[in-house]
Amino acid sequence: MRSPWTLAEPLIVDRAAERRDTFDLDHALAVVVRHGAVLTRDGRLELVEPERRPEAELIVYLGVTEGRDVIAVVPTASAAQDVPADLRMTGLREHIVFTAHGGEHGARDRELGATAVALATWHENHPRCSVCGDPTQPRKGGWIRWCERDEREHYPRTDPAVIVAITDPDDRLLLAHASYWSPRRFSHLAGYVEPGESLEQAAYREVSEEAGLTITDLTYVASQPWPFPASIMVGFTARVSDPTLRLDDEEITEARFVTRAEMSALAADGSIVLAPPGSIARTMIESWHGGPLA
Ligand SMILES: [Zn+2]
Known part of the structure:
Protein backbone atom coordinates (compact mmCIF):
# COMPACT_ATOMS: atom_id res chain seq x y z
CA MET A 1 0.00 0.00 0.00
CA ARG A 2 1.30 3.40 -0.98
CA SER A 3 2.18 5.63 1.95
CA PRO A 4 0.90 7.52 3.77
CA TRP A 5 -1.86 5.10 4.68
CA THR A 6 -2.31 6.21 8.26
CA LEU A 7 -5.12 3.74 8.90
CA ALA A 8 -2.45 1.04 9.26
CA GLU A 9 -1.03 2.97 12.23
CA PRO A 10 -2.40 3.10 15.80
CA LEU A 11 -5.28 5.49 16.53
CA ILE A 12 -4.23 9.13 16.77
CA VAL A 13 -7.00 10.15 19.18
CA ASP A 14 -6.85 8.38 22.55
CA ARG A 15 -10.39 7.01 22.91
CA ALA A 16 -9.89 7.01 26.70
CA ALA A 17 -12.72 4.53 27.28
CA GLU A 18 -12.23 4.88 31.05
CA ARG A 19 -13.39 8.53 30.77
CA ARG A 20 -16.67 7.81 28.97
CA ASP A 21 -18.67 8.31 32.18
CA THR A 22 -16.49 11.00 33.74
CA PHE A 23 -15.16 13.26 30.96
CA ASP A 24 -15.05 17.03 31.41
CA LEU A 25 -18.12 18.13 29.45
CA ASP A 26 -17.74 21.81 30.43
CA HIS A 27 -14.32 22.11 28.81
CA ALA A 28 -14.56 19.61 25.95
CA LEU A 29 -13.95 20.53 22.32
CA ALA A 30 -16.78 19.50 20.00
CA VAL A 31 -17.06 17.98 16.55
CA VAL A 32 -20.48 19.08 15.27
CA VAL A 33 -22.13 16.30 13.27
CA ARG A 34 -25.58 15.90 11.75
CA HIS A 35 -27.04 13.67 9.01
CA GLY A 36 -23.63 12.36 7.91
CA ALA A 37 -21.95 15.78 7.69
CA VAL A 38 -19.40 17.49 9.95
CA LEU A 39 -18.77 21.17 10.67
CA THR A 40 -15.72 22.51 8.80
CA ARG A 41 -13.81 25.75 8.27
CA ASP A 42 -12.05 26.08 4.90
CA GLY A 43 -12.41 22.31 4.53
CA ARG A 44 -10.79 21.48 7.86
CA LEU A 45 -12.70 19.89 10.72
CA GLU A 46 -13.76 22.60 13.19
CA LEU A 47 -13.24 21.76 16.87
CA VAL A 48 -15.75 24.03 18.60
CA GLU A 49 -14.91 25.59 21.99
CA PRO A 50 -17.50 25.02 24.76
CA GLU A 51 -18.86 28.59 24.70
CA ARG A 52 -19.71 28.30 20.98
CA ARG A 53 -21.18 24.79 21.19
CA PRO A 54 -24.69 24.48 19.71
CA GLU A 55 -27.60 23.16 21.76
CA ALA A 56 -27.20 19.39 21.69
CA GLU A 57 -29.67 16.66 20.86
CA LEU A 58 -26.98 14.03 21.49
CA ILE A 59 -23.43 14.05 22.88
CA VAL A 60 -20.91 11.26 22.23
CA TYR A 61 -17.49 11.11 23.88
CA LEU A 62 -14.72 10.68 21.29
CA GLY A 63 -11.61 10.76 23.50
CA VAL A 64 -8.61 12.97 24.24
CA THR A 65 -6.59 14.95 21.72
CA GLU A 66 -3.75 17.30 22.69
CA GLY A 67 -4.78 17.13 26.35
CA ARG A 68 -8.43 18.09 25.74
CA ASP A 69 -11.53 15.94 25.91
CA VAL A 70 -13.31 15.93 22.56
CA ILE A 71 -16.96 15.11 21.99
CA ALA A 72 -19.30 14.79 19.04
CA VAL A 73 -22.36 17.02 19.28
CA VAL A 74 -25.50 16.44 17.25
CA PRO A 75 -27.25 19.83 17.34
CA THR A 76 -30.99 20.13 17.76
CA ALA A 77 -32.91 20.80 14.55
CA SER A 78 -33.26 24.50 15.40
CA ALA A 79 -29.61 24.91 16.46
CA ALA A 80 -28.57 23.18 13.24
CA GLN A 81 -30.06 26.11 11.28
CA ASP A 82 -27.51 28.52 12.77
CA VAL A 83 -24.26 27.64 11.04
CA PRO A 84 -21.91 30.67 11.28
CA ALA A 85 -21.08 32.26 7.93
CA ASP A 86 -17.42 31.24 8.05
CA LEU A 87 -18.27 27.57 8.68
CA ARG A 88 -20.22 24.92 6.80
CA MET A 89 -21.50 21.37 7.15
CA THR A 90 -19.45 19.07 4.89
CA GLY A 91 -20.48 15.53 3.94
CA LEU A 92 -18.08 12.91 5.29
CA ARG A 93 -17.11 11.63 1.81
CA GLU A 94 -16.02 15.13 0.83
CA HIS A 95 -14.17 15.48 4.13
CA ILE A 96 -12.31 12.19 3.52
CA VAL A 97 -11.17 13.55 0.13
CA PHE A 98 -10.01 16.78 1.77
CA THR A 99 -8.07 15.04 4.54
CA ALA A 100 -6.51 12.63 2.01
CA HIS A 101 -4.19 15.46 1.06
CA GLY A 102 -2.76 15.35 4.57
CA GLY A 103 -2.07 18.78 5.99
CA GLU A 104 -1.93 19.60 9.66
CA HIS A 105 -4.17 17.21 11.60
CA GLY A 106 -5.51 15.62 8.38
CA ALA A 107 -5.29 12.05 9.66
CA ARG A 108 -6.60 13.00 13.10
CA ASP A 109 -9.53 14.89 11.62
CA ARG A 110 -10.41 11.99 9.32
CA GLU A 111 -10.43 9.73 12.38
CA LEU A 112 -12.62 12.11 14.41
CA GLY A 113 -14.97 12.74 11.49
CA ALA A 114 -15.46 9.05 10.68
CA THR A 115 -16.04 8.14 14.34
CA ALA A 116 -18.46 11.02 14.92
CA VAL A 117 -20.49 10.22 11.80
CA ALA A 118 -20.50 6.47 12.51
CA LEU A 119 -21.78 6.89 16.05
CA ALA A 120 -24.24 9.70 15.30
CA THR A 121 -25.70 7.65 12.43
CA TRP A 122 -25.99 4.59 14.65
CA HIS A 123 -27.92 6.55 17.31
CA GLU A 124 -30.16 8.09 14.65
CA ASN A 125 -30.98 4.71 13.11
CA HIS A 126 -31.33 2.70 16.34
CA PRO A 127 -33.63 4.60 18.70
CA ARG A 128 -35.36 1.45 19.96
CA CYS A 129 -34.49 -1.88 21.55
CA SER A 130 -34.28 -4.60 18.90
CA VAL A 131 -35.66 -7.15 21.38
CA CYS A 132 -38.66 -5.48 23.08
CA GLY A 133 -39.14 -2.36 20.94
CA ASP A 134 -38.96 0.13 23.82
CA PRO A 135 -37.03 3.38 23.30
CA THR A 136 -33.39 3.06 24.42
CA GLN A 137 -31.11 5.70 25.99
CA PRO A 138 -27.45 6.53 25.29
CA ARG A 139 -24.99 5.43 28.02
CA LYS A 140 -21.21 5.23 28.45
CA GLY A 141 -20.59 8.50 26.64
CA GLY A 142 -22.74 7.36 23.73
CA TRP A 143 -20.97 4.04 23.08
CA ILE A 144 -23.92 1.99 24.32
CA ARG A 145 -27.71 2.29 24.14
CA TRP A 146 -29.49 0.93 27.19
CA CYS A 147 -32.92 -0.71 27.34
CA GLU A 148 -34.47 -0.06 30.74
CA ARG A 149 -37.21 -2.66 30.38
CA ASP A 150 -35.03 -5.71 29.83
CA GLU A 151 -31.77 -4.26 31.18
CA ARG A 152 -29.99 -4.93 27.90
CA GLU A 153 -27.03 -3.09 26.37
CA HIS A 154 -26.95 -2.46 22.61
CA TYR A 155 -23.65 -1.75 20.86
CA PRO A 156 -22.80 0.16 17.67
CA ARG A 157 -22.35 -2.13 14.67
CA THR A 158 -19.65 -2.25 12.04
ZN1 LIG B 1 -35.68 -3.96 25.39
Missing part, protein backbone atom coordinates in the same frame (compact mmCIF):
# COMPACT_ATOMS: atom_id res chain seq x y z
CA ASP A 159 -20.48 -4.38 9.00
CA PRO A 160 -17.46 -5.76 7.11
CA ALA A 161 -17.31 -5.61 3.33
CA VAL A 162 -14.48 -6.98 1.18
CA ILE A 163 -12.98 -5.17 -1.81
CA VAL A 164 -10.60 -7.02 -4.13
CA ALA A 165 -8.06 -5.57 -6.59
CA ILE A 166 -7.67 -8.33 -9.20
CA THR A 167 -4.87 -8.60 -11.75
CA ASP A 168 -4.52 -10.96 -14.72
CA PRO A 169 -1.34 -12.73 -15.96
CA ASP A 170 -0.35 -9.55 -17.89
CA ASP A 171 -0.68 -7.52 -14.65
CA ARG A 172 -3.73 -5.72 -15.99
CA LEU A 173 -6.22 -4.57 -13.32
CA LEU A 174 -9.91 -5.47 -13.37
CA LEU A 175 -12.28 -2.50 -13.41
CA ALA A 176 -16.00 -3.08 -12.99
CA HIS A 177 -19.15 -0.98 -13.15
CA ALA A 178 -22.01 -1.92 -10.83
CA SER A 179 -25.57 -1.38 -12.05
CA TYR A 180 -26.47 0.85 -9.11
CA TRP A 181 -23.45 3.20 -9.49
CA SER A 182 -23.48 6.58 -11.21
CA PRO A 183 -22.53 6.51 -14.92
CA ARG A 184 -18.82 5.98 -15.79
CA ARG A 185 -17.96 5.03 -12.20
CA PHE A 186 -15.52 2.07 -12.24
CA SER A 187 -13.83 0.28 -9.37
CA HIS A 188 -12.90 -3.09 -7.88
CA LEU A 189 -15.37 -5.86 -7.15
CA ALA A 190 -16.71 -5.64 -3.61
CA GLY A 191 -19.44 -7.00 -1.40
CA TYR A 192 -20.65 -7.56 2.13
CA VAL A 193 -19.43 -10.43 4.26
CA GLU A 194 -22.31 -12.81 4.93
CA PRO A 195 -22.94 -14.65 8.20
CA GLY A 196 -20.95 -17.87 8.53
CA GLU A 197 -18.06 -17.01 6.19
CA SER A 198 -14.57 -15.60 6.68
CA LEU A 199 -13.35 -12.40 5.03
CA GLU A 200 -11.35 -14.49 2.56
CA GLN A 201 -14.33 -16.71 1.76
CA ALA A 202 -16.45 -13.61 1.16
CA ALA A 203 -13.82 -12.38 -1.32
CA TYR A 204 -13.71 -15.70 -3.21
CA ARG A 205 -17.52 -15.87 -3.30
CA GLU A 206 -18.17 -12.26 -4.37
CA VAL A 207 -15.63 -12.40 -7.20
CA SER A 208 -17.02 -15.71 -8.42
CA GLU A 209 -20.65 -14.52 -8.22
CA GLU A 210 -20.10 -11.13 -9.82
CA ALA A 211 -17.51 -11.89 -12.50
CA GLY A 212 -17.21 -15.68 -12.76
CA LEU A 213 -13.52 -15.48 -11.88
CA THR A 214 -11.48 -17.89 -9.76
CA ILE A 215 -8.92 -15.89 -7.79
CA THR A 216 -5.64 -17.03 -6.25
CA ASP A 217 -2.93 -15.37 -4.13
CA LEU A 218 -5.55 -13.55 -2.06
CA THR A 219 -3.58 -11.11 0.10
CA TYR A 220 -4.82 -8.69 2.76
CA VAL A 221 -3.81 -5.08 2.08
CA ALA A 222 -5.53 -2.71 4.52
CA SER A 223 -8.92 -1.65 5.83
CA GLN A 224 -10.90 1.55 6.14
CA PRO A 225 -13.92 2.55 8.23
CA TRP A 226 -16.66 3.49 5.78
CA PRO A 227 -19.64 4.67 7.84
CA PHE A 228 -22.16 4.87 4.98
CA PRO A 229 -23.92 3.85 7.12
CA ALA A 230 -21.87 1.31 9.08
CA SER A 231 -19.23 -0.51 7.01
CA ILE A 232 -15.57 -1.28 7.25
CA MET A 233 -13.96 -1.95 3.87
CA VAL A 234 -11.40 -4.75 3.97
CA GLY A 235 -9.04 -4.55 1.00
CA PHE A 236 -7.32 -7.50 -0.70
CA THR A 237 -5.29 -8.09 -3.83
CA ALA A 238 -5.71 -11.29 -5.86
CA ARG A 239 -4.68 -12.80 -9.19
CA VAL A 240 -6.45 -14.81 -11.86
CA SER A 241 -4.79 -17.22 -14.26
CA ASP A 242 -7.88 -17.25 -16.52
CA PRO A 243 -9.21 -13.70 -17.08
CA THR A 244 -12.37 -14.84 -18.91
CA LEU A 245 -15.26 -12.81 -17.48
CA ARG A 246 -18.75 -14.23 -16.92
CA LEU A 247 -20.61 -11.26 -15.46
CA ASP A 248 -23.65 -11.35 -13.23
CA ASP A 249 -25.15 -8.65 -15.41
CA GLU A 250 -27.86 -7.72 -12.94
CA GLU A 251 -25.17 -6.52 -10.57
CA ILE A 252 -22.12 -5.84 -12.81
CA THR A 253 -23.05 -4.29 -16.15
CA GLU A 254 -19.51 -3.82 -17.47
CA ALA A 255 -16.01 -5.03 -16.57
CA ARG A 256 -12.62 -5.28 -18.23
CA PHE A 257 -8.94 -5.69 -17.47
CA VAL A 258 -6.91 -2.55 -18.23
CA THR A 259 -3.20 -1.82 -18.60
CA ARG A 260 -1.56 1.03 -16.72
CA ALA A 261 -1.44 3.13 -19.90
CA GLU A 262 -5.15 2.49 -20.55
CA MET A 263 -5.96 3.40 -16.95
CA SER A 264 -4.08 6.71 -17.23
CA ALA A 265 -5.85 7.59 -20.49
CA LEU A 266 -9.34 6.59 -19.30
CA ALA A 267 -8.99 8.54 -16.04
CA ALA A 268 -7.45 11.57 -17.73
CA ASP A 269 -10.12 12.01 -20.42
CA GLY A 270 -13.01 11.38 -18.04
CA SER A 271 -14.15 8.14 -19.71
CA ILE A 272 -14.17 6.62 -16.25
CA VAL A 273 -14.67 8.09 -12.79
CA LEU A 274 -12.66 6.41 -10.05
CA ALA A 275 -13.37 6.27 -6.32
CA PRO A 276 -12.32 9.49 -4.55
CA PRO A 277 -8.80 10.11 -3.24
CA GLY A 278 -8.48 8.90 0.34
CA SER A 279 -10.69 5.86 -0.23
CA ILE A 280 -9.18 2.39 -0.01
CA ALA A 281 -10.50 1.68 -3.52
CA ARG A 282 -8.61 4.61 -5.03
CA THR A 283 -5.51 3.87 -2.98
CA MET A 284 -5.39 0.25 -4.19
CA ILE A 285 -5.80 1.40 -7.81
CA GLU A 286 -2.97 3.92 -7.46
CA SER A 287 -0.83 1.40 -5.60
CA TRP A 288 -1.14 -0.97 -8.60
CA HIS A 289 -0.65 1.89 -11.05
CA GLY A 290 2.51 3.09 -9.31
CA GLY A 291 1.42 6.68 -8.77
CA PRO A 292 -1.48 9.14 -8.56
CA LEU A 293 -4.13 9.24 -11.29
CA ALA A 294 -6.01 12.26 -12.57
